[in-house]
Amino acid sequence: MKLETTVCVLGAGPAGSCAALQLAKLGIDCIVVDKASFPRDKVCGDALSSKVLTQLKKIDENIAKRLQSSIFKKDSWGVTFIAPNNISLEIPYAPNYLEKKGDPGSFVCKRIDFDHFLFREMKMNPGIHVYESIDIVKQVRTENGYLLSNASGNFQVQAKMIIVANGAQSPFTKEIAGFKVEHKHYIAGIRAYYSGIKEIHDDNFIELHFLENVLPGYLWIFHLPNGEANVGIGMLSKSVARKKINLKKSLLDAVQNTPELKDRFAKANLLGKIQGYGLPLGSKKRKLHGDHYVLTGDAGFLIDPFSGEGIGNAIYSARIAAITVAEAISRDDYSDNFLERYDREVYRVLWPELQLSHKLQKLARSSWLFNFLLRLGSKNKQVKALMISMFHEVNIRKKLASPMFYVKLLFNKS
Ligand SMILES: Cc1cc2nc3c(=O)[nH]c(=O)nc-3n(C[C@H](O)[C@H](O)[C@H](O)COP(=O)(O)OP(=O)(O)OC[C@H]3O[C@@H](n4cnc5c(N)ncnc54)[C@H](O)[C@@H]3O)c2cc1C
Known part of the structure; x- marks a missing residue:
C-alpha cells in the first residue's frame, strides 16, 4: 500500500x-x-x-x-514529599483545597x-x-x-x-x-503495578519518596481507581551508571525493607513484571x-x-x-x-x-537539603505556604531553585 x-x-x-x-x-x-x-x-x-x-x-x-x-481516573489533590530522613510533608495543589473541592485537574x-x-x-x-x-x-x-x-x-x-x-x-x-x-539529560525509569498497599491518602495525594540511594530521583506511589497502585523509580541515568544501581532490585529492596514502607507493603502483591523505559529530558x-x-x-x-x-x-x-x-x-x-x-x-x-526544573534536579542531589527543607516545612507555616504556591507561581519556584533562598532560611530571614 x-x-x-x-x-x-x-x-x-x-x-x-x-x-x-x-x-x-x-x-x-x-x-x-x-x-x-x-x-x-x-x-x-x-x-x-x-x-x-x-x-x-x-x-x-x-x-x-x-x-x-x-471513570478510569482517580482525582489527586496534592503531593506528599518524603525526605531521606523520613520526614514527610503534604502539599495540596491549591491552598484551602478542602473548602473549594471541585475538580483538582490532576489525576492518576x-x-x-x-x-x-x-x-x-x-x-x-x-x-x-x-x-x-x-x-x-x-x-x-x-x-x-x-x-x-x-x-x-x-x-x-x-x-x-x-x-x-x-x-x-x-x-x-x-x-x-x-x-x-546523553546520560546527564536522561532518566532511567521502572514501573510496577501492586495491589493491596495499605494507608492510602483520603484525597489521593501522590507520594514521592526521596530515598538516599536513588537521588537524584525518587520512588513514587500513585494510587489508581481500581485499588491498584503504580510504584516506580526514576533516577538520572548518569547516576545509575556511576553508582552501578540496579533499579529493579532497589525498588524491591525499598518496599521490603524501608521502615516507612515495609508494613504498608507487607500484604501487597506485585502484579506482572517490573518494566523499564527511558525518559529523554528537556x-x-x-x-x-x-x-x-x-x-x-x-x-x-x-x-x-x-x-x-x-x-x-x-x-x-x-x-x-x-x-x-x-x-x-x-x-x-x-x-x-x-x-x-x-x-x-x-x-x-x-x-x-x-x-x-533542571536547577531543582541539581539541588535534589543532596539529601541534607531535602531533610532540611521538609523538616522546616513541617514546622514552619510560612515555608509550607511557600511550597504550596510553588505549584502555581513560577516566581516561587525560582525562589526554591536559588541557593540564596536556603541560606536565608538557615538564618531565618526569608
Ligand atoms: C517509567 C516512566 C514513568 C513516567 N511517569 C510519568 C508520569 O507519571 N507523568 C507524566 O506526565 N509523564 C510520565 N512519564 C513520561 C511519559 O510517559 C511520556 O512523556 C509520554 O508518554 C510522551 O508521550 P508521546 O506521545 O510523546 O510518546 P509515547 O507515549 O511514547 O507514544 C509514542 C507512540 O509512538 C509509537 N511508535 C513508536 N515507534 C514507532 C514506530 N517506529 N513506528 C510507528 N509508531 C511508533 C508507539 O507505539 C507509541 O504509541 C514517564 C515515563 C517513564 C518511562
Missing part, C-alpha cells in the same frame, strides 16, 4: 493523537501511523498533572469534559486507558485516518517531503510534512534529527524541526527534568506543531526556515519551566 498525504503524524501516543485532533479542529486531514495495536500499555507513572486537561481544553472543550467525567490513571481514550477520540473523526500495527523503520527524504515505510516496504506514506510523535526511541529523531542519548535546548518535519513530545526530548512529567509537554508541543503545520500549509512552505517558529513557540513557554 502506498499512501499520499500532506500531513502524516508518526505515533499515536498523547503527542500524536493530540496533534491529529488539533489538526482536525483546524480542518486539516491527516494520516496517523502507530506500530502498536490499541489499547496498548505504555510504561509510565500514570500521574497526569493539570497541564494535561488545560491543554486538552484548548484543543477541544468537549474532549476535556468527556475525560473529566470518565493507567496509560492503557488514557491513551485509548485519546485514540478513540481520533477514530471518531472522519478527517483522521489511523493505521495501527505498522512499525515505521525507514524515513527517506524525497523531493516533496518524506517517504515513510515499514521493514518490508509493503506500507508506505509519502507526506509533505511529518509530525514526529513516536516517543523516546524514535528512529526519526535519531537518524534524521541526529539526537543522541534540560538541554535542541533543534526541534528541519525541512518538512517537527518533533513533538518524547520524540523532541521534552520531559520535565525534576518531576519526570512528560504527558503535559507532549500535548502542548503537539498542539503547537499542528498550529504551525496549518500555517505552513496555507503558505505552502515546509522549509527549515519557516518551521523555526515552532521551536520559538515551544521553548517560549516550556524553556523557563524546564530550566527551573
Whole structure:
C-alpha cells in the first residue's frame, strides 16, 4: 500500500493523537501511523498533572469534559514529599483545597486507558485516518517531503510534512534529527503495578519518596481507581551508571525493607513484571524541526527534568506543531526556515519551566537539603505556604531553585 498525504503524524501516543485532533479542529486531514495495536500499555507513572486537561481544553472543550467525567481516573489533590530522613510533608495543589473541592485537574490513571481514550477520540473523526500495527523503520527524504515505510516496504506514506510523535526511541529523531542519548539529560525509569498497599491518602495525594540511594530521583506511589497502585523509580541515568544501581532490585529492596514502607507493603502483591523505559529530558535546548518535519513530545526530548512529567509537554508541543503545520500549509512552505517558529513557540513557554526544573534536579542531589527543607516545612507555616504556591507561581519556584533562598532560611530571614 502506498499512501499520499500532506500531513502524516508518526505515533499515536498523547503527542500524536493530540496533534491529529488539533489538526482536525483546524480542518486539516491527516494520516496517523502507530506500530502498536490499541489499547496498548505504555510504561509510565500514570500521574497526569493539570497541564494535561488545560491543554486538552484548548484543543477541544468537549474532549476535556468527556475525560473529566470518565471513570478510569482517580482525582489527586496534592503531593506528599518524603525526605531521606523520613520526614514527610503534604502539599495540596491549591491552598484551602478542602473548602473549594471541585475538580483538582490532576489525576492518576493507567496509560492503557488514557491513551485509548485519546485514540478513540481520533477514530471518531472522519478527517483522521489511523493505521495501527505498522512499525515505521525507514524515513527517506524525497523531493516533496518524506517517504515513510515499514521493514518490508509493503506500507508506505509519502507526506509533505511529518509530525514526529513516536516517543523516546524514535528512529526519526535519531537518524534524521541526529539526537543522541546523553546520560546527564536522561532518566532511567521502572514501573510496577501492586495491589493491596495499605494507608492510602483520603484525597489521593501522590507520594514521592526521596530515598538516599536513588537521588537524584525518587520512588513514587500513585494510587489508581481500581485499588491498584503504580510504584516506580526514576533516577538520572548518569547516576545509575556511576553508582552501578540496579533499579529493579532497589525498588524491591525499598518496599521490603524501608521502615516507612515495609508494613504498608507487607500484604501487597506485585502484579506482572517490573518494566523499564527511558525518559529523554528537556534540560538541554535542541533543534526541534528541519525541512518538512517537527518533533513533538518524547520524540523532541521534552520531559520535565525534576518531576519526570512528560504527558503535559507532549500535548502542548503537539498542539503547537499542528498550529504551525496549518500555517505552513496555507503558505505552502515546509522549509527549515519557516518551521523555526515552532521551536520559538515551544521553548517560549516550556524553556523557563524546564530550566527551573533542571536547577531543582541539581539541588535534589543532596539529601541534607531535602531533610532540611521538609523538616522546616513541617514546622514552619510560612515555608509550607511557600511550597504550596510553588505549584502555581513560577516566581516561587525560582525562589526554591536559588541557593540564596536556603541560606536565608538557615538564618531565618526569608
Ligand atoms: C517509567 C516512566 C514513568 C513516567 N511517569 C510519568 C508520569 O507519571 N507523568 C507524566 O506526565 N509523564 C510520565 N512519564 C513520561 C511519559 O510517559 C511520556 O512523556 C509520554 O508518554 C510522551 O508521550 P508521546 O506521545 O510523546 O510518546 P509515547 O507515549 O511514547 O507514544 C509514542 C507512540 O509512538 C509509537 N511508535 C513508536 N515507534 C514507532 C514506530 N517506529 N513506528 C510507528 N509508531 C511508533 C508507539 O507505539 C507509541 O504509541 C514517564 C515515563 C517513564 C518511562
